[in-house]
Amino acid sequence: MTTLPGRDHARTLLRQMLRIRRFEEKSAELYTKGKIRGFLHLYIGEEAVAVGAMQALTSEDAVVATYREHGHALARGMAMGPLMAELYGKANGCSRGRGGSMHFYDAGRRFYGGYAIVGEGLPVAVGLALADQMQKRSAITACFFGDGAVAEGEFHESLNLAALWKLPVLFLCENNLYAMGTALHRHQSQIDIAHKAEAYGIANTAVDGMDVLAVKEATRRAVEFIRVGGGPFLLETRTYRFRAHSMYDPELYRAKEEVEAWKQRDPIVTFTARLQKEGQLDETDLKKMEAAVDAEVAEAVAFAEAGPWEPVEDLTKDVTSPRAEE
């Protein structure tokens, strides 16, 4: 078992996970009220992955995520208000309402989104790492993707290219055992995802994705390996999505008992219990933390509610960049 970090850091990890959980619970509620539309993919159950992994990155590093990226954006340090406003489609959203749930971006934090075509982010991550390598920067690129993406050609092509050019990419697979309704064993001939890296000579590990400390430690090691020039790394995190794939999914493909069994390993519940057991968090601390997170979520909702709509006259603004005088 992993040892606990210092009290403050342990609490930060818990608070980060809690922020994601509460933000998304509120999003789901607002969805049923019609405030949020379109696709909404919740990360609930997987919070330990984004939070644990982000600890190993610096502000110089780049992040590429998927359409299930609320957790990554929050863990990367994006403010909650612009994220909620983006879900509303408001002009004060992080993508000015043009992206919605699946397309969060933050240039300042090198958060490159938000890819809704499965597997599409991997080549982009390879290119970002190439740019860093060519410009002699020590940054690495962390690329999050699901188990479903492993079936795409771009997964294999990207691993090959990154290994071939020894690029500083952390390929981080969030294996939640399903690609929409298709279970891992129904879409993969070899279900050990980390093992696939062997074919490309890429270092790899699998880790318990429900344990924030384990994810953090595994990512730290992977990133260290990459930073000293070891080339790319494939980290498979074994996790589980507690909610439906998106808001329209009746979950016909899995048993309630299976979901319940995984909920016993809820990364927030188990980590809270551990902190309490080891005397790092008492009931009052926890209540305070929850209240602070709830207040942050309430503020984010207020920010979104108050936000303006992008003027329709700006519909085609930024389809292309402003051009220098010819």
Place this chain on the structure above:
Amino acid sequence: MKKITYREAIREALREAMQKDRRVFLMGEDVGRYGGAYACSKGLLEEFGPERVRDTPLSEGTFVGAGIGAALGGMRPIVEVMTVNFSLLALDQIVNNAATLRHMSGGQFSVPLVIRMATGAGRQVAAQHSHSLEGWYAHVPGIRVLAPATVTDAKGMLLSAAFREPDPVIIFEHAFLYPLEGEIDETIDPVDLEKAAVRRQGSDITLITYGGSLWKCIEAADRLASIGIDAEVLDLRVLRPLDTETIFASVAKTHRAVIVDEMWRTGSFAAEISARIMEGAFYDLDGPVARVCSAEVPIPYAKHLEEAALPQVDTIVKTAQEMVQSHG
């Protein structure tokens, strides 16, 4: 002035772009040791080294996607995709990614990526190496689509794209043009990436075209001249954004238009041009717009069949002649 080929013009542009801007690099299949499938990058590996002239694996989607990532990361990549046929494996990255990122991120990112590819038929390489799909790409907002038809444009457009374009650019090089020779200044200024060009002035009819078909239209215009028809030849150059002003000005002068396009007629780029003329210059026309496009058939191998499938000078001349005679 000097005389060089279209292929050499591209090579000169690649060289100059890499010399002047450290951020520019070339990647694609066989661009290095092989010298490029069409020999455009021959010698550049020796000159710039493997860091800046990168042979990639056969992974079109991934190296185009990596070009997008590298552009986001501050580089100015030039990616060569051997031919438009193979670019279909990278369609997702181009259409869903490169073209959308700026708008979808609320203007936070731009993708200064140049993608070059060969296009077109006429070399007896059959149905999987002869596509003309420029119009598919020109359909997509967020990218600029260029079709250089002359040696000067081959060099100038690539230079302008590499140095000055903030957004993704796709350059279509008609494979037939690579050996074409042309006069060009020792050094050239960046060329405009907005306007169509009138390549031959005329008063009776406008032949509107782009890329490889330009030279067929010039030849057709010469033949038409010999039978007393004065044809104007308009080279579109830029397929997106489209310079309708120059098209309308020409049609206002000649009152007749024939569009020559190697795409298949159904949903061709010519269809778009025709629609624009209807919308913007209908009352200037003496008669319906005509199109000379490829026959609706996968381009066949046998020479006589391939020729029959493609727009030819004879057809252009005949179409123009009939139009002038019936709408005199």
